[in-house]
Amino acid sequence: MTETLKLPVLPLADSVVLPGMVVPVRLDQPEIQAAVDAANSVDRQVLVVPRLDGKYAAVGTVAVLEQVGRLPSGEKAAVVRGEGRAQIGSGVTGPGAALWVEATPVEDGPVTGRTTELAKEYKSLVIGILQQRGAWQVVDSVQQITDPGQLADTAGWASYLDLEHKAQLLAETDVTARLELLLEWTKAHVAEQEVSEKIATDVREGVEKTQREFLLRQQLAAIRKELGEGEPEGSDDYRARVEAAELPDDVRKAALKEVDKLERSSDQNPEAGWIRTWLDTVLDIPWSTRTEDTDDLVAARAVLDADHAGLDDVKERLVEFLAVRARRERKGKEKVGGRGSGAVLSLVGPPGVGKTSLGESVAHALGRKFVRVALGGVRDEAEIRGHRRTYVGALPGRIVRAIREAGSMNPVVLLDEIDKVGSDFRGDPTAALLEVLDPAQNHTFRDHYLEVDLDLSDVLFLGTANSYDTIPGPLLDRMELVTLDGYTEAEKVAIARDHLLPRQVEKAGLEPSDVEFTDVALSMIAAEYTREAGVRQLERGLAKVLRKAAVQLDSGTEAPVHVDADALVGYLGRPKFTPESAERTSTPGVATGLAVTGAGGDVLFIEATAMEGEPGLTLTGQLGDVMKESVSIALSYLRSKGLAGDLAQRKLHVHVPAGAVPKDGPSAGITMTTALASLASGRPVRSSVGMTGEVTLQGKVLPIGGVKQKLLAAHRAGLTDVIIPKRNEPDLDDLPESVRGELRVHPVADVSEVLELALEPAPVSAAA
Ligand SMILES: Nc1ncnc2c1ncn2[C@@H]1O[C@H](COP(=O)(O)OP(=O)(O)O)[C@@H](O)[C@H]1O
Ligand SMILES: [Mg+2]
Secondary structure, three states, X not given: OOOOEEEEEEEEOOOOOOOOOEEEEEOOOHHHHHHHHHHHHOOOEEEEEEEEOOEEOOEEEEEEEEEEEEOXXXXXXXXXXXXXXXXXXXXXXXXXXXXXXXXXXXXXXOOOHHHHHHHHHHHHHHHHHHHHHOOHHHHHHHHHOOOHHHHHHHHHHOOOOOHHHHHHHHHOOOHHHHHHHHHHHHHHHHHHHHHHHHHHHHHHHHHHHHHHHHHHHHHHHHHHHHHOOOOOOOHHHHHHHHHHOOOOHXXXXXXXHHHHHHHXXXXXXXXXXXXXXXXXXXXXXXXXXXXXXXXXXXXXXXXXXXXXXXXXXXXXXXXXXXXXXXXXXXXXXXXXXXXXXXXXXXXXXXXXXXXXXXXXXXXXXXXXXXXXXXOOOOOOHHHHHOOOOOOOOOOOOHHHHHHHHHOOOOOEEEEXXXXXXXXXXXXXXXXXXXXXXXXXXXXXXXXXOOOOEEOOOOXXXXXXXXXXXXXXXXXXXXXXXXXXXXXXXHHHHHHHHHHHHHHHHHHOOOOHHHEEEOHHHHHHHHHHHOOOOOOHHXXXXXXXXXXXXXXXXXXXXXXXXXXXXXXXXXXXXXXXXXXXXXXXXXXXXXXXEEEEEOOEEEEEXXXXXXXXXXXXXXXXXXXXXXXXXXXXXXXXXXXXXXXXXXXXXXXXXXXXXXXOOHHHHHHHHHHHHHHXXXXXXXXXXXXXXXXXXXXXXXXXXXXXXXXXXXXXXXXHOOOOEEEEEHHHHHHHHHOOHHHHHHOEEEEEOEHHHHHHHXXXXXXXXXXX
C-alpha cells in the first residue's frame, strides 16, 4: 500500500512536467513562489500540477526542487525534476502561503506483450523523427530507455504535441493506454509532415530546375569566356525570340529544339552557324501575317487599267478570275477545311507584252504583296524545294524565300517563265512545282531546308510563259491560260506615251516638260527601230533618246527638246528595220512567210535557188524534220501539177532562216510551195504578200495556229496582203480593228489560189 504524501502545489499554465523531465520554472506567480518557498522549507518536494484554462488537473507530478536562482535574463527561476505521478487528494494545511494537498503516488500499470510492442513501435517512430532533425544525442538516450512508461514520458519534450496532449499523457496512468494515445498522435504528425514535405520538395524541385539551368548557363558562359570563345552571338536572344514569335506549335517546338542544340554547342562548332542561319530563316517567315484582300472588283479593274494600256480582254479575264477565286474562298471558309481548287492562271505571250508587270498589277489590285520567282534556267529540284541542311551552304528553296520576301502568308507569287524550267540529273523541278500548285498538297509544303510544314494554300500563284507548247505537260494541266499576242503599232504608241515615256523620263532624271515626242516619232521607233511583239526594245529606244536629250539639256539646249521623225536619226541612227520585203522578194524563189517564234509573230523569208549540177536537194538554215517534209510535199505537188519546170534536172538549194521554230514547220507549207513555184516559173513573189498555211499533197490548205500573232507581225513588217487558210477565218475576230483596216486578208482553201494571189505576172522577157 502506497503511503499518502503531503505536498505544496505548484500550478503550471504554460507547460506540463512529466516524470523524468527536468524543467526550469519561472517564479513569476505568487502561487509558484509560495510553492517553492514551502518546498524549500520542508523536504524540497512539490507537486507540479497542470492548470490549463484555470482548472487544476486530477493527476500531478511529484517533483524535486533541484535549484533556485536566476535565469540569464535576470528573472527568478527554480529547476524541478519530475519523479512520478500522484493522484491529488483533499487539501490540507501546511506552512507558508502555499496550497497543500494530499497526494497518492500512482505506479504505471502492468506491462503486457502489447505494451512492449507498442513501445517498440513508438521508439522507432520517435527515433526516425529525431534522426530527421539531426538530434543524434537525443537519439542515443532514447535508444537506451527500456521501460515503456519512461519511454512514453519522453513525449513531454515533443514539440509537435500541445499542452492538452501532454496533460492527457500525464493523466493516463495506464502505460498501455498512454502508448496508444501517443502512437496515434505521433503517426498523425509523421503523416502530416510527409505531405507537407512532399509539397515543399515539389516546389523546391521546380524552382531548382529553372535555377539549375540558369546557373548552368551562367557557368557555360563563364567557361566560354575563359576559353576566349565569347558568348555565342545572341544565343540567349534566340530563345527569347522564338518564344516571343507567333509560330505554329510544331514550328515552335522544332525551333526550340534547335535553340537547345545551339546553346549546347560551342561557337567554333560550324553547326552553330548553320543553326543560327536556320533559326533566322524560320523567324523571318511571316507565319502569322496575312494581308486583307480588297474584294472591290471595280477598284481592281481600275488598278489594272491604270497600270496597263489596252489588253481589255486580258484584264476582263483577270477580273473574272479574281471574282471566282474570291467567291470560292468565301465558300471554302464556310466548309470547314475546304480549300480552293482553282487552276493557276498563266499569262502566255511573247516577251515584252507585259506578262510580268500584269502579274504585279494583279497583286496591286488585290492589295496583296507581290513576289516574282524567276524560273528561267531552273534545272534543279533543290532550287524549288531547298537543299537538305546537311549540305554546305544549304539554302531554302525559291518558294520559301518568296514567302519570306513577301512578308505575308498570302502574297501573289508569280512563277515567271515557267516554260523555261528544265530537268536533268539533279531532279525534276516540275514535280516540286506541281506540289506547290496542288491545293490538295500545298497546305503542308515541305522545304528540304526548312523541314517544317509551310502552308501555301493562301498564296495566289500566277504563271507566265512565252508559249504554251514549251510548258511542261503536267504543269500545263493545272493551268488556265490567258494569251497576250502582242501589240499593234498604234497600241505601242499609246503604251509608250502613257506608260513607258513617263517612267523613262523619271529614270533619266528629267521633268515631263523637258522633252516632247510626236506620235509619228513614237510610231517610227516602234516600227522601224524595233521589230517585236512587245514593247521592250521600244522602251529601250525611248531610254536612249532621253539620255541623249538629257545631255543636250545639260549643254545648253532650251527645254523642251523636240523629238520628231526627222530628229530620230540623230538620236538612234538609221532605222534598223525598214520594210525589207520589197528588196528580198525582187528575185524569183523568195517568198515571205509568217511564223510564231519565241519572240512572238515574225516574218521570215524562204529562199530557193537552183543551179547547174547533179540534180538533188540541199537544205540549210533552221530545218527540222517537218521542214524537210514541207519541201518534199511542195516539190511533189508542183510536179503533179506540171508546175515544177526544170527543177528536177537541177541542183536545188532551200534555205529557211533561223527564227522559225521547227515545230512551226507545217505552217510554212504554202510559203515553201510558193517559193519553189516562183523559182520554177521565174515569176517573183509579190512583195506586199505574206502567207501562212499547211499544205497537203493534193494542194489543200490546212489551218494553222497563232494567226493573230502572225498577222500582227505582218502588219509590223508593212505587208498589206496576207494569205491564211480558210478554216482560220474565225481567228480574225481576235484581230484589233486598226490592223484589220490596214491588212487585206485572203482566206484560201487550195494552193492554186495562193499562187494566183502571190506570184507576179510572168515578166515580159520570159514570155518572149
Ligand atoms: N499594255 C501595257 N501597258 C503599259 N505598259 C506595258 C504594257 N505592256 C507592257 N508594258 C511594259 O513593258 C515592259 C515589259 O513588260 P514585261 O512585263 O517585262 O513583259 P513580259 O513579262 O511579258 O516579258 C514593262 O515595263 C511593262 O510595264
Ligand atoms: Mg516577263
